[in-house]
Amino acid sequence: MKLIRDVIIVLSVMLLCVSCAMFGKNKEHHGFDARWLDQCNPGTTTAANVVELFGAPSNMVELSNGNAYVYERSVSKGTGIWLVLVSFGNYETQYDRVVFFFDNEDILTHYGLSMHSGDSSYGFPF
Amino acid sequence: MGFRFNVTLIFVMGFMAGVILPGCISYQFVRQIRGSEVMPPGDTLKAGSTTLSEVLSLYGAPDKIGALGDHDLLIYKRTLYSNSGLTFGIPFGNFSSVNPEISARGGLGRYDTLALFFTSDRILGEMVYTKGSRYPYLKTLFEEQSPSEACIGE
Numbered sequence: 134m135k136l137i138r139d140v141i142i143v144l145s146v147m148l149l150c151v152s153c154a155m156f157g158k159n160k161e162h163h164g165f166d167a168r169w170l171d172q173c174n175p176g177t178t179t180a181a182n183v184v185e186l187f188g189a190p191s192n193m194v195e196l197s198n199g200n201a202y203v204y205e206r207s208v209s210k211g212t213g214i215w216l217v218l219v220s221f222g223n224y225e226t227q228y229d230r231v232v233f234f235f236d237n238e239d240i241l242t243h244y245g246l247s248m249h250s251g252d253s254s255y256g257f258p259f
Numbered sequence: 260m261g262f263r264f265n266v267t268l269i270f271v272m273g274f275m276a277g278v279i280l281p282g283c284i285s286y287q288f289v290r291q292i293r294g295s296e297v298m299p300p301g302d303t304l305k306a307g308s309t310t311l312s313e314v315l316s317l318y319g320a321p322d323k324i325g326a327l328g329d330h331d332l333l334i335y336k337r338t339l340y341s342n343s344g345l346t347f348g349i350p351f352g353n354f355s356s357v358n359p360e361i362s363a364r365g366g367l368g369r370y371d372t373l374a375l376f377f378t379s380d381r382i383l384g385e386m387v388y389t390k391g392s393r394y395p396y397l398k399t400l401f402e403e404q405s406p407s408e409a410c411i412g413e
Contacts, residue, residue, distance in 0.1 A: 136265060143273030194324045196331045198379040201324050222289035230320040234311070234381075243311050243381070247319030249295040258290030258341070 155213035156255055163191060163206040165231060167246055173233070180239040187231070199236040205229070208250040212257070227253040287344045294322060294337040297371045299388050304375070311381035318373070327376070330384060335373040339392050342366040367400045 165187045172178075172186060183202060184190070192203040209226040227249040234243040303317060314333065323334040348360030369391035376385040 136269070139265070139269045140272060143269050146273065194326070196324070196326045197329050198331075198381070203320075203324070218284060219286045219288075222287070223291075224289070225292045227295060228322075230322075232315075232320040232324065243315055245315035245318075245320035247295070252295060258288055 152214070152216045154215070155211070157211040157213075159209040159211075161205075161207045163204055164188070165204050165206075165229075167229075167231070167248060170231070170244065170246060173241060173244060175241050175243060178241040180233075180235050180241070183233050183241065196234070199234060199242065200239070201235070202233045204231045204233075206250065208253045210253045210255050212255045214257075221258055223256050223258040225253050225256075227251070283348060285346045287342075287346075289342045291340040291342075292338070293340075297335045297337050297373050297388075299390065300373060300386055304383060304386055306383050306385055309383040311377055311383075314375060314383065321375075329379050331377045331379070331381070333375045333377065335375075337371040337392070339369045339371075340366065341369075341396050343396075365400050367396055369394060369399075 169186050173183065180200070180202065187202075187204050190202040191205040194201045194203065205228055207226050207228045209224060211222070211224040213222045214220065228247065229250045230245075230247045232245045233241055236242050298318070304314065318335055321333040322336045323332075325332045325334075342364070343366075344362055344364035346360060346362035348358065348362075351357050351359070370389065371392050372387075372389045374387045375383055378384050
């Protein structure tokens with residue numbers, strides 16, 4: 134009985150010794166600030182004004198009645214745990230994104246903002 | 260002497276288990292999430308009356324934008340990708356170049372998607388919402404797709 138107990142203890146120690154964990158973080162950076170949107174007014178701000186403030190967009194899309202400029206950045210966080218018989222991984226990517234809608238005269242009509250990169254987290258996949 | 264023999268035996272067994280077990284059988288599960296949760300539209304959005312401004316204030320910036328003829332398409336999407344694998348092997352790798360192994364792997368991508376179609380004057384025309392994450396991982400992965408589901412668009 135004592136032998137079995139000792140075997141379990143030793144196996145548990147060995148399990149801990151061969152386990153490992155990993156944490157990682159990746160960022161796709163674009164240096165825009167949501168506070169700059171205070172200077173953007175639909176109806177008056179032009180596409181040139183937006184580019185001057187925010188820099189080159191990540192993407193530009195032609196729409197049925199104008200264009201859209203997309204500014205995007207992301208944060209990814211990864212967690213990995215390797216045990217003796219099982220291993221788990223979790224990888225989460227969240228985005229900050231601003232989309233500007235312009236009419237055919239390149240005047241800002243709407244904009245949308247999502248700031249979720251701070252919600253990216255380490256964790257288990259369950 | 261008996262005590263010393265038992266301790267030695269236990270350490271040898273423990274060492275062997277630590278070396279051999281990780282190579283013999285292992286299970287891996289990886290989950291990847293991309294994007295934030297997409298709220299179902301419910302009664303908040305109404306085709307024919309909801310404007311682009313209202314959608315942007317409710318949902319924020321869309322994940323994808325595109326033009327379809329005289330309509331614009333906004334897509335809000337969250338991707339949930341799950342991958343698992345089961346591996347059986349004989350860890351001869353430390354001793355020889357032969358390292359027999361058999362493994363089974365599967366992956367499943369599920370999408371929560373809200374697609375909004377706007378007219379050129381930026382009024383919501385149509386909308387579609389799909390919550391793919393409601394499908395259970397293992398059941399969906401192993402379930403065979405029936406021909407009637409596969410041909411639903413015909």
